[in-house]
Structure formats: structure tokens, C-alpha cells
Amino acid sequence: MQNLIDQMAKKVDEDLAKVSSNETLAEFWQTYLSKNGQVTGLMKQLRNLSADERPKAGKVINEFKAKVQAQYDQAALRMKQLELAQRNAAEAVDITLPAKMRPQGALHPITLVKNQVIDVFAGMGFEIFEGPEIEDDDHNFTRLNIPKDHPARDMQDTFYITDEYLLRTQTSGGQIRVMDSKKPPIKVLSPGRVFRADSDATHSPMFHQMEGLVVDKGITLCDLQGMLDCLVKELFGSSVRTRLRPSYFPFTEPSVEVDVSCFECGGTGCSLCKGTGWIEILGSGVVNQNVLRGCGIAPEVYSGFAFGIGIERIAMLKYGINNMGLLFENDLRFLKQFSE
Numbered sequence: 167m168q169n170l171i172d173q174m175a176k177k178v179d180e181d182l183a184k185v186s187s188n189e190t191l192a193e194f195w196q197t198y199l200s201k202n203g204q205v206t207g208l209m210k211q212l213r214n215l216s217a218d219e220r221p222k223a224g225k226v227i228n229e230f231k232a233k234v235q236a237q238y239d240q241a242a243l244r245m246k247q248l249e250l251a252q253r254n255a256a257e258a259v260d261i262t263l264p265a266k267m268r269p270q271g272a273l274h275p276i277t278l279v280k281n282q283v284i285d286v287f288a289g290m291g292f293e294i295f296e297g298p299e300i301e302d303d304d305h306n307f308t309r310l311n312i313p314k315d316h317p318a319r320d321m322q323d324t325f326y327i328t329d330e331y332l333l334r335t336q337t338s339g340g341q342i343r344v345m346d347s348k349k350p351p352i353k354v355l356s357p358g359r360v361f362r363a364d365s366d367a368t369h370s371p372m373f374h375q376m377e378g379l380v381v382d383k384g385i386t387l388c389d390l391q392g393m394l395d396c397l398v399k400e401l402f403g404s405s406v407r408t409r410l411r412p413s414y415f416p417f418t419e420p421s422v423e424v425d426v427s428c429f430e431c432g433g434t435g436c437s438l439c440k441g442t443g444w445i446e447i448l449g450s451g452v453v454n455q456n457v458l459r460g461c462g463i464a465p466e467v468y469s470g471f472a473f474g475i476g477i478e479r480i481a482m483l484k485y486g487i488n489n490m491g492l493l494f495e496n497d498l499r500f501l502k503q504f505s506e
């Protein structure tokens with residue numbers, strides 16, 4: 167028996183030296199330690215021995231089996247470490263490689279201008295109100311002193327949804343919503359998208375406006391001009407001046423168009439200001455008494471002014487953009503040029 171074991175031990179050592187993977191390890195186990203393995207099989211040979219020899223042989227076999235098992239365990243541990251080392255090597259990250267740069271986003275020029283306008287008026291204590299984009303005829307027109315067959319309706323090519331509902335053509339309807347829900351003093355700025363069936367280099371079917379409304383006792387056009395002065399200096403530079411020109415809007419009386427001195431030529435006349443030295447930037451006026459009255463605000467006690475700014479127009483002037491479409495194509499080569 168001892169002989170047999172010595173021979174087998176030699177083979178075991180040889181085979182163990184060949185174990186280099188999980189497969190060869192499993193083969194080793196199969197050959198020696200499994201139920202039908204050679205080491206396990208040694209026990210079966212006990213029955214060929216005499217009763218006196220059996221206990222001693224049994225002990226020798228058990229010791230041998232324990233030794234082979236220990237050898238196997240050690241090999242198994244070695245395989246595990248090997249496998250881990252291989253995996254680590256395969257998954258290693260080379261921290262010296264240059265990183266992939268992520269392109270950095272920036273704010274859209276429309277957002278930049280919108281934020282700038284909001285900043286100026288927020289600094290003067292204005293609140294923000296956002297009205298609905300799907301508006302009713304009443305808020306968009308009638309209560310702004312533009313009744314059903316008023317010619318001013320033709321100025322705005324309206325997208326009607328039904329007879330009563332439409333895509334708002336101006337943020338001015340927000341004035342009515344604000345004055346219905348809040349009584350003076352009122353200082354509100356109302357930004358939003360507006361829609362008109364109109365499209366060319368300076369018009370888009372969807373564009374952005376910013377409505378301003380101030381109502382309190384003793385408000386005059388001087389307050390308007392003072393506030394707008396602050397705005398244009400912030401937008402176009404501190405040397406820019408404003409002027410008011412008579413105009414017409416049904417919801418303001420008197421109505422004015424606000425011009426800024428040309429920030430390109432300083433007022434001497436150039437192609438941007440078409441030689442006039444002035445550039446029109448927004449519509450404005452003293453809130454029409456009919457509008458105040460319609461919202462339950464007594465015009466004998468309160469007065470107010472309102473204005474509406476086209477954000478795209480300001481962005482185009484400020485950044486020298488000659489086609490409004492560029493603002494909506496979202497071509498990164500274009501958008502990358504704006505940071506402030």
C-alpha cells in the first residue's frame with residue numbers, strides 16, 4: 167500500500183505542477199479527489215487487505231488524502247489569485263491617457279438677453295408673471311381695448327385654434343391677468359413666447375416678448391423713460407440715450423415707440439440705424455383708462471405704464487445678427503459665438 171501511495175504521490179506532484187488554469191485544476195480534482203478519483207479509490211483497496219493491516223493502511227490513506235486535499239486547496243487559492251491578477255491587468259485604467267473633453271454648453275442668446283432684462287427690472291422690485299401661451303380672445307384682444315372688428319387685429323396675424331382660443335400674439339394679455347388678480351401698486355414683468363403667422367428675415371412664427379406693467383398712484387411717462395434708460399444702458403452701454411416717439415397701440419394712451427441712440431455709430435448715422443442715428447427697440451405707453459377700468463382699477467386714482475420688448479430684436483441688434491432664423495436653427499457654430 168505504501169508503495170502504491172508513494173507512486174501516486176509522485177504523480178500527484180507532477181500533475182499539480184501542471185495546474186495552470188481553472189480547467190486543469192478541475193481536471194486534477196477529477197483525477198484524484200472526486201468520488202471516482204484515484205485517491206478516493208485507495209480506500210476501496212482496503213478490502214483486499216487482512217483485518218490486521220487495515221487500520222494502519224486506513225490511517226496512511228487518510229493522511230495521504232488529507233495531504234492531497236491540502237495541496238489541491240493551495241493550488242485553488244493560487245488559481246484564484248492568478249485570475250484576480252489577470253482581471254486587474256485587463257481592467258486597468260491608464261490614468262496618463264489624455265481625457266476626452268466634453269463640449270461645454272452655453273446660454274442661448276435669447277436666454278442671455280432675457281436674463282439681462284429680468285435682472286434690470288428685478289433690481290427695481292418687479293415680480294415675474296407668466297401667462298398662458300394658449301390664450302382666449304378676450305385677454306389677447308378685447309380687454310386690451312381691441313374689440314372684435316377693430317382694425318388693430320389685422321396688425322397681428324393670429325393663429326386661431328377655435329373662435330374663442332388662439333396662440334397669444336403678444337404678452338400684453340398678461341397685463342389683464344395681473345390686474346384681475348392683484349391691485350396696485352403693481353410692478354410686473356411678463357416674459358414669454360408669442361406666435362404670429364409671419365416669417366421672413368426679421369420675423370418668425372414664434373418669438374419672445376417681455377411685457378412690463380407698472381400701476382400705482384401718480385405714475386407718468388417720466389417713470390417709464392427713467393426705467394427704460396436703465397435698461398438700455400445695461401443692454402447697449404452707458405452712453406446710449408433713449409427718445410420717445412408718438413405711436414399708436416389700442417391699450418395705451420398716449421402710446422410711444424422707444425428709440426435708442428445708435429450704439430454702432432453713436433448717433434451720426436450708419437447702416438444699422440439707416441442713417442437716422444436712432445434705433446426703435448420697443449412699444450410702450452400709458453395704460454389706457456378703458457383697460458384699467460375693465461380690470462376694476464379706478465383711473466381717477468391710479469395710472470400706469472406698459473411696455474413690450476421683442477427679445478429677438480434686441481438680441482439681433484446687440485449681437486449684430488441679420489437673420490432671425492439663425493436664432494432658431496440651433497447650429498452650434500452660430501451659438502458658440504455668444505457668451506454674454
Ligand code: DAH
Pocket residue numbers: 335336337338377378415417418448449450451471472473474475
Ligand atoms: N404688444 C405690442 C406688440 O406686440 C407691444 C406693446 C406695445 C406692448 C405697447 C405694450 C405697450 O405693453 O404698451 O406689438
